[in-house]
Amino acid sequence: MIKVFLAEDQSILQSALSQLLDLEDDLEVVGTASNGVIAWEGIQAFKPDVAILDIEMPEMTGLDVADQIHTSDLTTKVIILTTFAQRAYFERAVRAEVAGYLLKDSPSDELIDTIRQVMAGLTRYSPELVINMVSSDQNPLTKRELAVLAAASDGMSSKQIATTLFLSVGTVRNYLSAIFSKLGVHSRMEAVKIAKKNKWLK
Structure with a gap:
């Protein structure tokens, strides 16, 4: 069972999401x-697997809680x-290494799928955020994701990357999936192209 904590200051939306x-x-x-302070206290008390946070909340924002x-x-x-x-919200979320960032007008199925995906390490x-906001002055990739992408840029297979970086093949695939999601691409070649264009990789 995946334990979820929900922080949302709009009571109707909070109730609807909770029931869903x-x-x-x-x-x-x-x-x-319904506010950030209570959310932070609740998260410390319940230790949920996933916290779904609205940004604009009283007392503490969702990004404050994420930090x-x-x-x-x-x-x-x-x-x-x-x-x-x-952009500023998204870049701060990236720095806090949030596992997911969705807009409220996303389909409800997408939120549910995202919860399961982040629990799988993705x-x-x-x-829409990735396409508009990835920029050279804000690299969204972690050091380990960059290491995986650098190895991929050298033409290594997932198995070779795993051996080189002392990871499992499954973990490498999870890192690649995260890279594709963050950069809004569907292949290693596209990801490498963006990373080199923005000088995240040499």
Whole structure:
């Protein structure tokens, strides 16, 4: 069972999302909050597997809470769910290494799928955000993702990358999937092209 904490300051939306998630056999909403302070306290208390956070909340924003989770010892994965497609918000979320960033007008099935995907170790960012906001001054890739992509740029197979970086083949595939999602591409060649164009890879 995947334990989910939901922080959303609009009570009608919070209730609707909570009921929607609880309908899934493998999801359980263990707590809700309508402001950031209560959300942070609840996340520390319940230690959910996934925290779904709105950005604009009273007292602490969802990004403030994401920062707290990132710098703590919690293993909770964060999905930002927001109406705001602003570059500054997205870049801050990337720095906090959130596992997902979706717009509120995304289909409900996409949110549910994203919860399961981030629990499998994947990263899922809304394609609209990625296409518009990936820029050379904000590299969205982690050091390990860059290492995997650098090895891929040398023509290594997933098995060769795994051997070189002391990872499992499955982990390499997860890293590649996260890279593709963050860059809005579907192949290694496209990802390498973007990374080299923006000078993230030499």
